[in-house]
Amino acid sequence: MALGQELHRALERDELFLEYQPQVDLRSRRLVGVEALLRWRHPARGVVPPLEFVPIAEGNGLIVPIGEWVLRTACLQVMRWQRDGLPAIPVAVNLSAAQLRTRRLVESVTEILRETELEPRFLELELTETVLIKATPSIEESLHVLSALGVRISLDDFGKGYSSLEYLRRFPLNKLKIDHSFVHHIESNQRDATILRAVVSLAAQLGLDIVAEGLDLASHPELLLSEGCDEGQGFFFSEPQPPQEVARLLAGGSKRIKPPAVAR
Numbered sequence: 594m595a596l597g598q599e600l601h602r603a604l605e606r607d608e609l610f611l612e613y614q615p616q617v618d619l620r621s622r623r624l625v626g627v628e629a630l631l632r633w634r635h636p637a638r639g640v641v642p643p644l645e646f647v648p649i650a651e652g653n654g655l656i657v658p659i660g661e662w663v664l665r666t667a668c669l670q671v672m673r674w675q676r677d678g679l680p681a682i683p684v685a686v687n688l689s690a691a692q693l694r695t696r697r698l699v700e701s702v703t704e705i706l707r708e709t710e711l712e713p714r715f716l717e718l719e720l721t722e723t724v725l726i727k728a729t730p731s732i733e734e735s736l737h738v739l740s741a742l743g744v745r746i747s748l749d750d751f752g753k754g755y756s757s758l759e760y761l762r763r764f765p766l767n768k769l770k771i772d773h774s775f776v777h778h779i780e781s782n783q784r785d786a787t788i789l790r791a792v793v794s795l796a797a798q799l800g801l802d803i804v805a806e807g808l809d810l811a812s813h814p815e816l817l818l819s820e821g822c823d824e825g826q827g828f829f830f831s832e833p834q835p836p837q838e839v840a841r842l843l844a845g846g847s848k849r850i851k852p853p854a855v856a857r
Contacts, residue, residue, distance in 0.1 A: 597649045599635070604662060608634050611666055612833035613684070615842065616804055616826045617850050619814045624842055624850055625824060626717070628685040629667040630833045631659070651689060660692040661701055668709040668716060670836050679843040685717040685747065690724045698735050702744065713743030717768065721749045725760055733763060740765035750806070752792070761799060769796050771822065773807025779816050786820060793821040 603609050613627035633641040650656040667684045675681050692698060706713055718739065725748070728736075740746055747768035748760060752775055760766070771789065778785040796803045805817050808827030817825055830850045834842075842850065 596641070596646060597653055600633075600646055600649055600653070600655055603633055603635075604659065606636075608636070609659065609662065610634060611663065611670070612835055613670075613839050614826055614833040615831045615839070615850055616685070616824060617830045619818050619823050619825055622830075622850050624682065624839075626683045626685060627839060628719070628826065628833075629663060629670075629687075631663055651691060654691070656689045656691045657695055660689055661705070663687075664702065665705045665709065668705055668711045671715055672709050672711050673836070674840060674843060677840065679840060681715060682843070683715045683717050683745065685719050687719045687721075687749065688724070690727065693720065693724055693728070693732050693735075696731075699738050702739055703742065706742075706744075714745065717745040717747055719747050719749040719770070720764075722751065722753065722757075722760065725764065726757075728764075737765050740767075747802075752788070761795075761801075766801060768802040768804060771803065771805040773805075773827070776805050776807045776813055776817070776825075776827070777809075779820070780812065789817075789822070790820045797821070 610632050611629050612632055613629055615624050616626040616628065617623065618625050631643055631647070633643075633646055635641050647656070650659050664686050667686050671682070671684045695701070702716075702718075706716065736746055745767040746765055747770055748764075748766050749770045750772045751769045753772040769792065771792065775785050775789050779789060793803055802824065803822055804824040804826065805813075805822050806826060808814060808817070808825040808829045810829060813827065813829060814825065817823075
């Protein structure tokens, strides 16, 4: 059976699941949030990489119901941690172009927040530049409505594609996520370091939070701190984790992330 046909049944069979990658304060090394990442545990193929099945879901229209499932599951999980007495942290969820275009985006998000009883400030919706470049006035309006409700909006992979200051003017952004390519080249490319420094400065003046992606080496946190960036995520701190492992980190009291003995 083709992977696309099997994906139709994956939701019904509970084959989809989420892992959560910690977002870390680079100074204190404390856990300050998580990003929810979709996974598919196929009964015969094992864990199917998202790059293999997400494009299929986008092509056959399944990305909208799958996206709603991700949103609901992530919100429920954050509430479970809170109800277990663990420190409250926000969760970031990626929104696809198809989800953004649907007329019931605002209704869907508000319904899920109401059902899960999660405060809007603990939900962060991540959008890529390639999604925003095609944003219509109705999409822009929906994002402003969600922002007014207290939902946080972040621009993912900033600097990877069609970076434009227009995004910062048009959309109610709370956070910029610096693409991993800048992080990986920061030691060897002075121009990338200069651009990163300028972006961090601009974000600070606009009141935007900033987080760097792809921190894979032990040298990355200090380098980013020296450029003014104080939050990051990547394999140096932690790979994406199951909910119970995040709960263990939160239960540690300090929420301090201990990097692996050997950085990847």
